[in-house]
Amino acid sequence: MAFYTFTEDTLRNFTISTFLKMGCSSEHAKLAADVLIKSDLRGIDSHGVARLSGYVRLWEKKRINPKPNIRIVHETPTTATVDGDAGLGLVVAPFAMKVAIEKAEKFGSGWVSVKNSNHFGIAGYHTMLALEKDMIGFAMTNASPLVAPTFANERMLGTNPMCYAFPAGKFPPVIIDMATSSAANGKLEIAQRSGKPVPDGWIQDKNGNPSTDPHELKKGGSLLPLGSDRDHGSHKGFGLSATVDILSAVLSGANYGPWVPPFVAFLEPSDNPVGEGIGHFLGAMRVDGFRPVDEFKSHLDNWIERFKSATPISPDQGVVIPGEPELLAEKERKISGIPIIDAVYDDLNEMAAKLGVKGLQSKV
Template identity: 55%
Template sequence: MQLFTKDELKKLAVNVFTAMGCDRQDSETAADVLVSADIRGIDSHGVSRLSGYVSLWKAGRINMSPKVEIIRERKSTFTINGDGGLGLIVAPKAMNIAIERAKIYGSGWGAISNSNHFGIAGYHAMMALPHDMIGMAMTNATPFIPPTHSKQAMLGTNPIAYAFPTLKQKPLVIDLATASVARGKIEIAKRENKEIPLGWMVDKDGNPSQNIDELLDGGMLTPLGSLEELGSHKGYALGSLVDILTGVLSGANYGKWVPPFVPFLPLLPDLPGKGLGHFVGAMEIEGFRPASEFKDSMDHWIESFKNAERIDESQEVFVPGEKEFLMEEERSLTGIPLNDKVVQDLEGLCKELTINWL
């Protein structure tokens, strides 16, 4: 394990994206999305993902100079064609448009097609916070999850994020996968040779498994809720909600046709849409009640939940997103740890792209 500062990792990511053909501003944005995951402790979606983006770029699956454009719009709603670009670039552009629409119409909603993996959903939702708005972001993803009673992968981890501004407390950020676990956490467990909990995945026949290697032989992740008796049908429904808003509504691919995040898996024939899809939104709080009152009430809400009666006095009650803010404070002081395997991969990327290592 090695420690790095946020600035070091951001500089590295900027150099990698620039070497792939991104302009400087887009490279800065993409790097900021990735490093925001690392600093907040979401290691599965940080700079460890750089090798995946490079592989897709080399395979011709990512356009590093996209012409992102609005192809349909009404007052508060719009659809964007991402032109095959990085979701790390396309989604922030869409969110900025949603925020500007919300300033005029009270809310802004954007459906995005023809994009790629967009990093952590929470980053995009949190863009609304400085504007006294509630932010929302979601995306569909590589299909790794079967519907309840099926053994065919039809849905991705399909994350949802909402961000709520506050007065004195840290903002409340809900950012969750609609799967039992993000695939990146499985990858981390494999790198660190750790056992995963029963219920995170199933084998190719749909039976519960803890053998990570079976993911390479048709194994799949489970919907949020894990097994049917534990509520997997609810996770399946939430994943479907995301897939419809991000894929069907935008004109992107959906279901089993969503493009995989690895170049060695081919695209399926008869694609119903273009690329991968996102959906973003911003709601101006002033349209509902004074923003200052809402934020004061949010502080009170957070404090009441923090003071909820504990099962064990030594175990603190956390609100959504709190652990990530605490991790950000810690890593800002102590540094961001990267697994030795990740460091090796990043050093290899630097050699491959002929850029300087840190």
């Protein structure tokens, strides 16, 4: 498996050109590209430019509206429901998060549910918008049904990620960004491209038996909830995923559970949908609604320091604060560039050729 390395600007310009070719406005193309590039910079390769051709294929199927009329359709002083008009979730979610932040600025907190959207990239991007205002950010989304509930052998839920971002003082913010499944589907895709098996506890085959084959989903298998099985707490992962699904979709009017439309274009959405598109739930809370910001940040710094000093099991590995690996990856990749595996490189250039966009030039 070969890797090609590109500068942030090279991948950003390529991504912007692709979204412009889809018919997105310049503003939306730049925003959507920013979400994807942020993912790559933070080392979350499964949700960066590797996803770009997926958005293009959905657009070609007319399942993504490149010029959406994103609007508030229901509102109170502290809450709102946003209709994404089938737009890119990469654009719809930041719109909703800004609504939440504006409400929080006036009333202390803001909560926004979203319907009629699409895949919104990494949840961390949206929560970090709240950090700029000394707020705590929340973001979650439901997703294509790939996960079987505890005791079941039917795909009913998505990987349904949730994210929380907390502003610190002298330390970087604490950002907890995680799937509620045993692994994100993107990690399976990475394993597929690299030809490697996945760890035990990630997936089961179509008969409910454990498997390490990263292609198992294509054979009718399913991902498992966080915890893998009942003996290891999968009911907790199921509960977290259910929470995301209900807040993101049952609350907003989006599709939920097995009715969530698939991200892959060769699979058609349900012919009896229960809602509109994919759903998100975003929120922002002013820290000073609870205590002075400086006090909170000082104590969160103290929290971070104490956890970092916890007695390690091995002297070679200490406690890792949530968000720390992504921050280190971002610092490194801004200097050394963003690595793209050969399968993604080939996929992007094939997509570019079809669209008439200038392709990526290899730089091993």
